[in-house]
Amino acid sequence: MFLLHEYDIFWTFLIIASLIPIFAFWISGLLAPISEGPEKLSSYESGIEPMGGAWLQFRIRYYMFALVFVVFDVETVFLYPWAMSFDVLGVSVFIEAFIFVLIPVVGSVYAWRKGALEWS
Numbered sequence: 680m681f682l683l684h685e686y687d688i689f690w691t692f693l694i695i696a697s698l699i700p701i702f703a704f705w706i707s708g709l710l711a712p713i714s715e716g717p718e719k720l721s722s723y724e725s726g727i728e729p730m731g732g733a734w735l736q737f738r739i740r741y742y743m744f745a746l747v748f749v750v751f752d753v754e755t756v757f758l759y760p761w762a763m764s765f766d767v768l769g770v771s772v773f774i775e776a777f778i779f780v781l782i783p784v785v786g787s788v789y790a791w792r793k794g795a796l797e798w799s
Contacts, residue, residue, distance in 0.1 A: 743795055750783050 722729045761768070761776050790796055 740798060743790075747787065747790075747796070750786075754780065754783055 758776065758780070761772065765773070787796075
């Protein structure tokens, strides 16, 4: 039979972990000074007077390169534990990891062939 009282510690932890950031933001909202003015509403550019507006359109190329970096960075994070326990896991996990690496590589080759990664 499923007993809910076995999960009391879990629910207590979940509620406390949810309430701490809520209270932290609420208290900082009460105690923080509120001052609005032209200096507060202007964009910050390393102490230099801003030139032009803050809402500029960037080319999609910047985002494409950032996404490619994030994909391969996350892939590296997932492959590191696998590589550390490679001798224990076996051949089937090696094939799964190979497919896991092959999917972003095929996607990158496709994007490269389409010209999406050209910096023109």
